[in-house]
Amino acid sequence: MVSVHVTTEVFPFDQSVDLCPDNDALNFTTIFLITFGSGPTLFSNKTPADFNFTTSHSQSFTFDVNDGMFAFVNEVPDLNNGWHGNASDYTTNDTDGYMFLVNMQGIDPQIFNYKIDDLHIGRLYEFSAYVANVVRKEKCLNKPNIRFEVRAINESGNVIAKKGTGDVPACYNMSWSKYDISFETTHSSVVLLMLSNVAEGSGNDLAIDDIELRVYSTNDLDDTSTTASSIFDCKNNDEDYCECSNDFIGLSCKIQSDDVCSKHDNNTYESLFFITFGSGSDRFYSKTASDFNFKTDLKKESWSNFKPGAYAFVNSVPSSLTVLWHDAAKDHTTNDTDGYMYLAGVGNVNDMIFNYNITNLCVGVDYEYSAYLTNVMRDIRWVSVTEPNIRFEVRAVHKKGDLIAQKSTGDIPVYQHMTWSKHGLSFVATSSSVVLLMISNVGGHPGNDLAIDDIQLRVSSANQTGFCYPG
CATH class of the missing domain: 2.60.120.260 (Galactose-binding domain-like)
Structure with a gap:
C-alpha cells in the first residue's frame, strides 16, 4: 500500500471552487494531489506507477492513442480535427504541465485505481478531479460519462460511496470542470476508482488533471455521504453552442x-x-x-x-x-x-x-x-x-x-x-x-x-x- 502522504505536487486550494456546500472551503487538509508534473516533450515518460495508481488502459508514448489507451501529455495531440488540438492541462502556474489523456472503450474499464491506507473511520473526505471532454462540440460524438467510486479494501469490496458525472459536455473550446464525491469512510483502507459508464467507443475521449483526496476537519455537512458536484457549462467566449445544462442534447x-x-x-x-x-x-x-x-x-x-x-x-x-x-x-x-x-x-x-x-x-x-x-x-x-x-x-x-x-x-x-x-x-x-x-x-x-x-x-x-x- 502507498503512504497517504505520498504526493506528486501539492498546490494551494482554489477558493473560487467550493464543491462541499455549507462548509468552510479552507477547513480541510490535502492528503494527495496528482498534477502529473510538467516537461517540454509532448509525451511524458512517466507511468501510472510513478503516481501510485493503476489503470486497465494501455499506455501510449506516441500519437497512436487509440481506443482503450492513454497517455500523459502536455497538450492535446492534434491528431485530427475532432480533438481540441494543442489545448493545455488544468493545473495553474505549471508551464507545459502534463494531463492524463484517456481514449476510453467499453463500459466499466478502470480509468483510475488508487489504494490508500490509514484513513480515519467516521471522518469526511472528498475525492475529486478536473475533467474535460477532448472532442470538439461540432463533431457530435459520444460524450464521456464516468463514475467515481470509493470501495473498502476487504474480501467483499464494499461500496462506501459512488456517483456518476453524467455526460461530460462537449464544447467549442476545451473546458475543465471539477467533479467530486464526498464520503464518510467506514474503513481505514479504501480504493478510489474512476470507471467508464459509456459503452460506445466513437468519441468518449477525455482528459483528467488535479486528482485530489482531502479530509475535512468537521463532518458538519448536509446530505454529503454520496454527493457529487461539478461545473457543467462550456466556456465558449460568447460562441453559440447547443449544449443544454439540463441534461438534454441535440441541435434543437x-x-x-x-x-x-x-x-x-x-x-x-x-x-x-x-x-x-x-x-x-x-x-x-x-x-x-x-x-x-x-x-x-x-x-x-x-x-x-x-x-x-x-x-x-x-x-x-x-x-x-x-x-x-x-x-x-x-x-x-x-x-x-x-x-x-x-x-x-x-x-x-x-x-x-x-x-x-x-x-x-x-x-x-x-x-x-x-x-x-x-x-x-x-x-x-x-x-x-x-x-x-x-x-x-x-x-x-x-x-x-x-x-x-x-x-x-x-x-x-x-x-x-x-x-x-x-x-x-x-x-x-x-x-x-x-x-x-x-x-x-x-x-x-x-x-x-x-x-x-x-x-x-x-x-x-x-x-x-x-x-x-x-x-
Whole structure:
C-alpha cells in the first residue's frame, strides 16, 4: 500500500471552487494531489506507477492513442480535427504541465485505481478531479460519462460511496470542470476508482488533471455521504453552442433552447405520445408493457415474486418487500387519483427498460424524448445502495440501428422524500422510423430500483404536428 502522504505536487486550494456546500472551503487538509508534473516533450515518460495508481488502459508514448489507451501529455495531440488540438492541462502556474489523456472503450474499464491506507473511520473526505471532454462540440460524438467510486479494501469490496458525472459536455473550446464525491469512510483502507459508464467507443475521449483526496476537519455537512458536484457549462467566449445544462442534447437547443431543454412541463408543442399508465384502485395493475406499446427486458411479476429483473405497474410504492423504499409514495402525473407508475427492479448493466418504436417522423424536425424518474429507495445513512443510472437513446430502425442521440441521467440520488425529476434528450430526426430506448448503465444490489412516469415524445416546433406520412 502507498503512504497517504505520498504526493506528486501539492498546490494551494482554489477558493473560487467550493464543491462541499455549507462548509468552510479552507477547513480541510490535502492528503494527495496528482498534477502529473510538467516537461517540454509532448509525451511524458512517466507511468501510472510513478503516481501510485493503476489503470486497465494501455499506455501510449506516441500519437497512436487509440481506443482503450492513454497517455500523459502536455497538450492535446492534434491528431485530427475532432480533438481540441494543442489545448493545455488544468493545473495553474505549471508551464507545459502534463494531463492524463484517456481514449476510453467499453463500459466499466478502470480509468483510475488508487489504494490508500490509514484513513480515519467516521471522518469526511472528498475525492475529486478536473475533467474535460477532448472532442470538439461540432463533431457530435459520444460524450464521456464516468463514475467515481470509493470501495473498502476487504474480501467483499464494499461500496462506501459512488456517483456518476453524467455526460461530460462537449464544447467549442476545451473546458475543465471539477467533479467530486464526498464520503464518510467506514474503513481505514479504501480504493478510489474512476470507471467508464459509456459503452460506445466513437468519441468518449477525455482528459483528467488535479486528482485530489482531502479530509475535512468537521463532518458538519448536509446530505454529503454520496454527493457529487461539478461545473457543467462550456466556456465558449460568447460562441453559440447547443449544449443544454439540463441534461438534454441535440441541435434543437440552438433554436428552441428554452422550450426543448426545459426541465419542466411545457404544453406548447404537439405530443406524439404521452404514457401516464392510467389509474385505478387496485395497487397492482393487471396491464403489461405491451398494453402501452413498448417492450422491456424486465419480467412482469407479482409482488410476492418481485426481485431484480422484475417490473410492475403500481399506484403507490409498495412496502411489504423492504422497509428501505418510500412506502406509499405516489406517481408523478398530476390530477389522476390513484395514478399508476412503472416500477422497475433493474437487474443488470444494459438491461433494456423501455423500447418503443415509432414511425412517420419528419426528417430534419426537432423532437424531445423525456420521462420523469425517481429513486424509490429512501435516504438511510447506514445503508449503501446502488443508485439507478439510465441512458436515453434514439436509434434508427434498420439493421445497423444507427445511434441518433443519447444522454445519461447520471446516478439518480436517494432522498428523504421521494422526488421526481425530468430526464431525456432532444434530437433532430435523421430517419423517419426510430426506436426510443431507456437502458441501465449500472448493475448491482441492493438498490437500483426506480419508478418511471409520464414518458413522452413531442415535437419542438410550434407549427409542426411531428408526423410526416408517405404520399
